[in-house]
Amino acid sequence: MTMLKIENLRIDIATQNGTLHAVRGVDLEVEKGEVVGIVGESGCGKSLTAMGLLGLLPRSAQRSADRIRFLERDLTKASVAELRGIRGNRIGMIFQDPMTALNPSYTIGDQLTEGYLHHRKTARKEAVERAIYLLNRTGITAARSRLSQYPHQLSGGLRQRIVIAMALMCEPDLIIADEPTTALDVTVQAQILRLIKDIQAEMAAGVIIITHDLGVVAQMADRVAVMYAGEVVEAGPTHSIFAAPQHPYTIGLLSCMPDAARRGRLGQIPGVVPSLIGERKGCAFRTRCPHATQPCRADIAIHRRAGGHSWRCTIPDQTANTRKS
Numbered sequence: 001m002t003m004l005k006i007e008n009l010r011i012d013i014a015t016q017n018g019t020l021h022a023v024r025g026v027d028l029e030v031e032k033g034e035v036v037g038i039v040g041e042s043g044c045g046k047s048l049t050a051m052g053l054l055g056l057l058p059r060s061a062q063r064s065a066d067r068i069r070f071l072e073r074d075l076t077k078a079s080v081a082e083l084r085g086i087r088g089n090r091i092g093m094i095f096q097d098p099m100t101a102l103n104p105s106y107t108i109g110d111q112l113t114e115g116y117l118h119h120r121k122t123a124r125k126e127a128v129e130r131a132i133y134l135l136n137r138t139g140i141t142a143a144r145s146r147l148s149q150y151p152h153q154l155s156g157g158l159r160q161r162i163v164i165a166m167a168l169m170c171e172p173d174l175i176i177a178d179e180p181t182t183a184l185d186v187t188v189q190a191q192i193l194r195l196i197k198d199i200q201a202e203m204a205a206g207v208i209i210i211t212h213d214l215g216v217v218a219q220m221a222d223r224v225a226v227m228y229a230g231e232v233v234e235a236g237p238t239h240s241i242f243a244a245p246q247h248p249y250t251i252g253l254l255s256c257m258p259d260a261a262r263r264g265r266l267g268q269i270p271g272v273v274p275s276l277i278g279e280r281k282g283c284a285f286r287t288r289c290p291h292a293t294q295p296c297r298a299d300i301a302i303h304r305r306a307g308g309h310s311w312r313c314t315i316p317d318q319t320a321n322t323r324k325s
């Protein structure tokens with residue numbers, strides 16, 4: 001069952017230099033119980049896509065979409081009150097920096113139970129029991145005594161576990177995790193990703209995981225959407241994206257993955273992401289693309305293959321070029 005279907009999402013931000021078209025017609029689907037990764041370099045519109053779906057955007061931003069269907073509703077038509085009822089309740093959010101998600105002046109217990117009490121209108125005792133259950137579930141020891149602690153008394157890894165527990169309090173149908181582990185060291189990172197994956201499987205929740213790290217995508221995602229300069233340039237099942245990437249940008253990202261030969265150092269695609277200010281024609285990646293030709297300046301067709309693999313490129317099959325790039 002498709003639980004989320006975003007069609008033609010656009011987000012424009014008014015800036016001093018003109019309108020910044022940060023998200024340029026993004027389509028994205030999440031099935032029940034599926035993990036979808038959104039991957040791409042910094043500034044390509046990953047976070048805004050997620051925030052746009054929830055209606056959490058800066059004042060200077062304007063959103064439009066043909067449809068954002070979540071379960072049985074169209075979120076483009078939802079009122080502010082309806083959206084508030086969905087956020088933190090049917091959709092749980094986990095952000096990169098736990099300190100921005102946690103309020104330094106409230107106890108862990110208050111923060112964990114607040115949303116649950118608001119959405120469920122239950123007795124405090126029930127909310128506290130649920131919080132303790134989830135703290136245990138996220139691998140936090142001495143859970144009950146943590147409830148009276150403040151965020152600054154905890155390590156980064158513990159804080160991130162608490163943010164995860166917080167996102168899960170109301171048993172959301174969809175979890176959005178925006179760079180949930182970038183602030184953590186590698187061992188803790190692996191534990192947290194494992195935890196999100198386990199809980200997701202247990203609850204059969206849909207997950208959108210946003211990352212610039214293809215390693216995270218390989219470990220977590222069933223399907224991937226690769227974003228570049230505000231567009232999804234390639235999307236498909238994780239195994240086909242890794243085995244037969246089609247868009248030169250995806251191929252570039254994959255060739256930048258750390259490997260043993262490079263001693264774990266991340267490579268970089270040469271060149272810079274184009275400005276997002278103003279309208280654009282043709283492929284945004286052509287300025288950095290090793291295969292760019294004249295047709296790349298015109299509108300780009302989307303190629304689709306069986307199995308749901310699609311990409312936007314003038315080259316209908318990149319397989320022959322994959323080894324060279």
Ligand SMILES: Nc1ncnc2c1ncn2[C@@H]1O[C@H](COP(=O)(O)OP(=O)(O)OP(=O)(O)O)[C@@H](O)[C@H]1O
Binds near residue numbers: 058
């Ligand atoms: N409040 C804002 N005002 C102006 N521009 C913004 C604002 N928020 C985001 N942008 C711009 O919109 C674009 C997309 O931003 P977004 O945060 O979605 O990128 P991202 O893919 O999540 O990047 P990162 O990997 O660094 O988190 C960027 O060019 C960014 O500079």
Ligand SMILES: [Mg+2]
Binds near residue numbers: 046047048178
């Ligand atoms: Mg971001």
